[in-house]
Amino acid sequence: MTEERMTIDNLEHSAAPAEKKILALFDEILNHDGFGEIKVEVKILKRKQKEVIIHCGKQYRFVVDTPQQA
Numbered sequence: 001m002t003e004e005r006m007t008i009d010n011l012e013h014s015a016a017p018a019e020k021k022i023l024a025l026f027d028e029i030l031n032h033d034g035f036g037e038i039k040v041e042v043k044i045l046k047r048k049q050k051e052v053i054i055h056c057g058k059q060y061r062f063v064v065d066t067p068q069q070a
Contacts, residue, residue, distance in 0.1 A: 018052045018062040025056045 022040065029036030039055040045063065054060040 013049060013063045013065045015052075015062075015064045018054065018060075018064060021054060021060050021062070025054065025060075029056070 022038065025038055029038065036056065041053040041055065043051040043053070045051055048066040050064050050066055052062045052064055054062075
């Protein structure tokens with residue numbers, strides 16, 4: 001059994017984890033007794049990628065592959 005090492009070059013970056021985190025934070029804010037705020041920031045990176053930063057008390061950072069355009 002060979003183990004492939006995870007590197008930036010062979011790792012696919014799906015948007016799914018960022019989407020899942022946004023929805024989880026949204027649910028958490030709705031269930032909270034007080035108020036809340038979610039801010040989403042998107043920065044363009046090299047290699048057809050974007051960095052998604054979710055601000056909600058803490059920062060959650062994700063690197064996402066840019067979707068292919070037809």
